[in-house]
Amino acid sequence: MISKFQIATKNLLRKKVRTLLTLVGIMLSSWVLASLLGFNRGYENALNHDIDNMGYQLMVMAKGCPYEAATLMLQGGTGLRYIERSMIDSIINKPEVDKVTPILMQAYFDPDKGDGGGIAGYFGVEAASFPGMKPFFRFRTGGWFRSETSDEAVMGYEAAELEQREVGDMIMVPEKNVPLKVVGILERTGTQDDGTIFVPLKALQKIAGTDKITTIGIKVKNNTDSAKLENDLYQLPDVQVVSFTQVKQTIMKLISTARVMALSIAIVAILIAMVGVVNTVLMSVLERRQEIGILKTMGAMPGDIFRLVWTETLIICSIGGIAGIGCALLFARGTDVLVRRILPYSPGGGLVSIDGKSVLLTLAIIMVIGLLSGIYPAWQAGRVRPLDSIRSDG
């Protein structure tokens, strides 16, 4: 005996193009929705990964704008204000502190970089304390500086590739015209470190003509109250403390606008798909009024007709939803590239991470919305009066 499912499938296949176009509509909305859910998850994961890769959870710097501080940390930027190196002594003995590392950020104008010149950034770090903060660093060639005062540099993967530097080559600090010997090139990390040039702290201090630093990176001991430490650090004179939780919140706030926009697009796409489903199924019902009337004369109850039409909606929504999720998974990398071009700040790693939960949620949303869309056509089909429909011209 032929089942409701088979009848519904046959009905849908009668108008292949119309069914296909409806499927495409649902597929697109499902694709957008799955990608959006994947982006929500992926962006946060990637940001967490970037922040974890900073190696320290807190930064202390001279008072200034927190947004500039965030830019300094994540994108590199010009040195804002300086703090005394002795500030480290006030921090290192706090019970919550595991490790500290002093950093001097310097930026010099390079007139021969890019169109009309550009900024070349340098990170002065201590070979004794900085590598401990970044245990995941791996060298492609070479290693860390031989001493804290040597005119040497360790280059991030991309910085070295861009300048075509190898271990043993020289680079020149613009403005100051100080040559530095490249002693190490890092493996790609997928973070901002790839574009960074690290110089021994004292050597960079000498180049910059200062004995101060711009930042202190602080690694907090496990299972300690970092909020308490943060409050303690705020008691230090003329410094501001930037915790990565704070940075993450700031970036997530900035990105929320883009998320709302994307969500709006997804909602519009879903609404369009809903209208498409209603239109397709309703058209199908209107075209089959006589058939439905005959079914009723043969004993079919309004509930049977309702379920039959609803099954059609269910089939369209399932196939469209699954196809959309498939596209979202298949094109996730492409979506990643597009999103990365649009966003003001993109952390390293995959920005679109579609997991099982996102897949199920997308499918559930599409099915529920699709089934809601099917109620009206199914109800219309259920209330067809047999004799009227059979008498009609069709």
Add this chain to the structure above:
Amino acid sequence: MRRFVLTTISILLFISTWCALPALAAVNCELNNPSSDVPRLFPVSNSFTKTYFSFSQPGKEPLLRKVEARLGGVPVLYAPLNVPYTLYEIYKDKKKIGYIHGVNQKGQYGVIEVFVSLDMHGTIKAFYIQRMAGPWTKKFTSHTFGKQFIGLSLADFELYDTVTCKGTGAVASIINPAPEAMTDFYGLLRALKKNLILMDEFFYSVKR
């Protein structure tokens, strides 16, 4: 119907693959500001198009070996050859009147990005160093130094051995404005020879 669906899927897959390509693995040499650089390097032009060529296309492996051989068989003296190259095709009205092409070269303190504009016969019309590091950069980017290359072609560079840095003719008589920067001076000559050989192999000799 089936053909339509398959075509659509193929196009989508192609677009996705294209979008998903990682950032070019090796560093490409492009003009920073083509809309102002092209009219400056090719004053008679009024439009241009940007295209790409590389050795990574199928069947180009023998050509790569040939270019390496023409460069003296010492590829280590040059920036990696097997990278995508950007070519600016220059037009006056609808007629193609030449090319602008740049290459990277390993310099003493960083990468050197050097471009030349070429007419349809491969003669240098303009010389432009977009990027160079070192205290002597201004000497190399000066008009006096650049004009020594105007009018030269691959034939002139063929008389000069960029491996031993010896030769005869116009290239051998080019004056180094910064004797303290031999690496960058010879690097520039190597970069130009490489540039002209690439253009010859990919375009001029193909046309002939």
